[in-house]
Each structure stands twice: as structure tokens, then as C-alpha cells.
Amino acid sequence: MSDKKDAKKLNKQEKRLEKKKLKALDKARIAEEKRQDREARFMYEDPIGFMRVVNVISVVLLIFAFFFGTKYIINGIFLINYNHGNYSYRTEEFLQKINIPEGYVPYYNAGNAYYKLEDYDNAILSYKSALEAHPTEKKECDIRVNLALAMLHKIDFDNINTEKQKANAIRQLQSARNVLTEKGCADPYGTNGHDPEAEQLKQDIDKMLEELDAEPEPPDQNEDEENQGGGGSDSKDKEKTNREEQLEKDLNNQKQDAMEEMQQTQQSQDQKNDKESAGGGGGSDFDGKTW
Numbered sequence: 001m002s003d004k005k006d007a008k009k010l011n012k013q014e015k016r017l018e019k020k021k022l023k024a025l026d027k028a029r030i031a032e033e034k035r036q037d038r039e040a041r042f043m044y045e046d047p048i049g050f051m052r053v054v055n056v057i058s059v060v061l062l063i064f065a066f067f068f069g070t071k072y073i074i075n076g077i078f079l080i081n082y083n084h085g086n087y088s089y090r091t092e093e094f095l096q097k098i099n100i101p102e103g104y105v106p107y108y109n110a111g112n113a114y115y116k117l118e119d120y121d122n123a124i125l126s127y128k129s130a131l132e133a134h135p136t137e138k139k140e141c142d143i144r145v146n147l148a149l150a151m152l153h154k155i156d157f158d159n160i161n162t163e164k165q166k167a168n169a170i171r172q173l174q175s176a177r178n179v180l181t182e183k184g185c186a187d188p189y190g191t192n193g194h195d196p197e198a199e200q201l202k203q204d205i206d207k208m209l210e211e212l213d214a215e216p217e218p219p220d221q222n223e224d225e226e227n228q229g230g231g232g233s234d235s236k237d238k239e240k241t242n243r244e245e246q247l248e249k250d251l252n253n254q255k256q257d258a259m260e261e262m263q264q265t266q267q268s269q270d271q272k273n274d275k276e277s278a279g280g281g282g283g284s285d286f287d288g289k290t291w
Contacts, residue, residue, distance in 0.1 A: 078109060087113040104133035108143055115150055123150040141185035141195035148176040148201055160212070170214045177205045177216060188216075 081087075111126030127147035135143060155169050180186040186193035186202035193199035206216050 075105070075109075078113075082109070082113065082116075087116040102135075104130040104135040104139065104143070107133060108135075108139070108146075111143075111146060111150070115146065118153075120150045120153045124154075137183075138195075140183060141198050144179050144183070144185050145195070145197050145201055148179045148198075148205075151176040151179065152205075157208075166212055170209065170212055173205050173209050173212075173214075174217055177202055177209075180205075 107126045107130035111123045111130060114120070114123035114126055124147060127143050127150065130143045131140065131147070151172060155172050156165075157169070160166050160169050177186075177188075180198045180202045181188035181193070184193060185195040185198035187199065188202075191199060191203070193202065209216055
């Protein structure tokens with residue numbers, strides 16, 4: 001009996017040793033397979049072709065680095081010259097062709113240079129091009145303020161002697177006002193525009209319109225309702241009429257408040273000075289900062 005027990009113990013021990021050997025072999029096999037997989041990842045049948053791909057990628061990265069570096073240097077030169085009173089727009093005109101992704105920046109900077117040189121026609125064109133290049137919301141309001149100021153400089157407030165000249169001045173003032181209110185930079189109906197500079201300039205323009213016996217013309221916001229079909233036209237017309245009456249009331253209140261303020265704080269000589277300052281930008285300072 002003792003011999004049988006000893007034989008069973010030996011048999012169990014041999015089985016344990018066999019299992020340990022198998023586990024060790026499995027671990028070694030798995031480790032070898034992983035090592036071979038790692039080596040296979042970095043093995044290329046065509047190493048020369050692989051190096052060519054690497055060279056192409058390197059060249060592309062160098063081109064991008066050169067492109068952005070050149071853009072940065074050119075724009076930096078413009079900013080230095082601008083801050084020292086040299087309003088050369090040539091470099092920004094060059095950047096207009098390659099300035100990606102902020103395509104609006106060189107147009108805006110060139111517009112500021114034209115503005116400083118009192119070339120308001122080209123300044124207006126540059127600012128409009130900047131708006132077409134999809135600026136950010138804050139940048140768009142800055143552009144719109146400067147565009148409106150350039151448009152105001154086209155008005156000769158000291159020589160409005162005929163009804164035609166007056167009508168042209170009113171039309172230009174209204175166009176400048178619409179520029180400020182188009183994207184909500186200034187509030188067309190109140191004082192809740194999301195850009196303080198645009199809102200202030202809009203209020204200055206409203207005062208100029210009042211001096212010319214004209215009223216601001218807010219953009220029509222009922223076009224969508226008019227273009228919609230379907231029933232209930234009577235109720236829609238009624239809502240439209242109520243809205244128009246409220247807008248007219250608000251405008252009349254604003255006009256009355258503005259007239260009272262002008263009567264209290266301004267005399268005839270002050271009004272003359274206001275007109276002169278309006279000819280220089282509507283009573284608001286030109287925001288000539290560049291990017």
C-alpha cells in the first residue's frame with residue numbers, strides 16, 4: 001500500500017512539473033510572437049519607397065512652416081510701419097492672396113492704411129472684402145465700425161446746400177447705420193447692440209439724421225412673415241400692424257429724448273462743432289488698431 005501511495009505522489013509531482021513546463025513554453029511562445037509582431041510593424045518590403053514618402057512629408061511640412069513664417073514676418077513688418085506712421089498697404093495687398101485661414105486680416109489692415117491716407121473709397125472696398133472673408137463676431141463688429149466711419153467721411157457736412165445734397169447725405173448716413181445694425185453689432189431699434197463702439201456710432205448717426213430732419217429707417221424684419229403662405233392672414237396683418245406701431249412709438253420716444261438732450265446740453269456753436277466732428281467720423285474715434 002505504501003508503494004502505491006508513493007507512486008501516486010510521484011505521478012502528481014510529475015504532472016505538476018509538466019504543467020509548469022507547458023506554461024513556461026506558452027509564455028515564451030507568446031513573447032516571441034509579440035516580438036515578431038513588433039518587428040513586422042517596422043519592416044518594409046520597399047525601404048527606399050518608404051524613405052521617399054518620408055522625404056515628401058518633410059518637404060510639405062517645411063513648405064507650411066515657410067508659408068506661415070513668411071506670413072507672420074510680412075504682417076509684422078506692416079504693423080511696425082503702421083505704428084510708426086508709415087501707412088503702406090502693399091504688404092497687406094500681397095497677404096490678401098495667401099492669408100489662410102484668417103483671410104479677413106490683410107483686408108482689414110489695408111483698409112486701416114487707406115483710411116489713414118484719407119483714401120476712403122479704397123478703405124470702404126477693403127473693409128467690405130474683409131466682411132466677405134468670414135471674420136469672427138468680435139472682429140466683424142470692429143470692421144463694421146471702421147467701414148461706417150469711412151462711409152461718413154464721404155459726406156461733406158459743411159456743404160449741404162441743396163435738397164439733392166441733403167438726400168444724398170441722408171442716404172449715406174442710413175447706409176452706414178445699416179452696416180452697424182446688420183449683424184446685431186448695434187441695435188436697430190434700441191440701445192442693446194452687443195458691441196459698445198458700434199452702438200455709440202449708431203446713436204451718433206441717429207443724431208445726424210435728426211439734424212437733417214430725417215428719421216432712422218430700421219431694416220424690415222417682417223419680410224419672412226410676408227413671404228410665408230397659409231391661412232390666418234388677418235391675424236398676421238394685425239400682429240404686423242401692432243409691431244409697426246410699437247416700433248414707431250419707440251423711435252418717436254428715442255427721437256424726443258435725443259432732442260431734449262440736445263436742447264439742454266448743446267447750443268448753436270456746439271451744434272456746428274458737432275457737424276465738423278461728424279465730418280471727421282461721426283463723433284466717434286477711428287479704431288485704427290491692426291491685427
